[in-house]
Amino acid sequence: MDLSDSFRFVNLAVAVLMILGGVSQFFPLGIQPIILGCYTILFGVSTGLLEFQIPHQVQRYASFMFSFLGRGAFYIFVGCIIPHGHWATIIIGSIIFLVGVTYVALEFVPSIEPPANMREADAGWGAEQV
Numbered sequence: 001m002d003l004s005d006s007f008r009f010v011n012l013a014v015a016v017l018m019i020l021g022g023v024s025q026f027f028p029l030g031i032q033p034i035i036l037g038c039y040t041i042l043f044g045v046s047t048g049l050l051e052f053q054i055p056h057q058v059q060r061y062a063s064f065m066f067s068f069l070g071r072g073a074f075y076i077f078v079g080c081i082i083p084h085g086h087w088a089t090i091i092i093g094s095i096i097f098l099v100g101v102t103y104v105a106l107e108f109v110p111s112i113e114p115p116a117n118m119r120e121a122d123a124g125w126g127a128e129q130v
Contacts, residue, residue, distance in 0.1 A: 004115035008051050014075060014099050015051070018044025021082035021092040036081060043078055051117060066118050068107035075100030 018040055025037030050058065050065060064070025079097030083090040106112050 003112065004117075007115040008117070010099060011051050011071075012048055014096055015044045015048030017092050017096055018047060018078055018082075020044075021078075021089060021096070024086065024089045024092070025082070025084065033084070040078065040082060043074075054117060066114075068103045068114060068118075071118070072100045072103030072105075072107065075103060 022037045022040030022042075022044055025033045025040055027033070046058075047065075058065065064074065075096050077100075079093045079095075079100055082093035082096065
């Protein structure tokens with residue numbers, strides 16, 4: 001079953017939600033919300049760019065993004081840091097959190113394979129070439 005386009009759409013939607021959630025972090029103004037917003041926007045832009053091009057550095061230093069379990073854990077983390085009191089951020093964070101939980105569950109469903117862009121760096125544990 002080839003679900004690559006569906007996963008790409010979901011990952012791009014999550015990236016857009018991360019960017020929107022990051023922008024929403026700027027209000028009310030403060031040091032902590034601004035830093036958190038910048039990181040959330042950076043996470044969203046990075047997640048979106050991974051759907052189009054995979055830099056070598058990402059394969060080496062963020063290899064967790066190339067499995068359902070790792071990407072799901074990352075989405076759960078981002079989904080937990082976005083909500084901060086406003087109903088829109090709670091909805092955005094909840095959607096990202098639920099996508100993360102779904103990705104973690106998909107790791108344990110053998111009939112569903114990761115899309116091609118998530119298999120690029122899948123050389124196995126400790127398979128780094130020196």
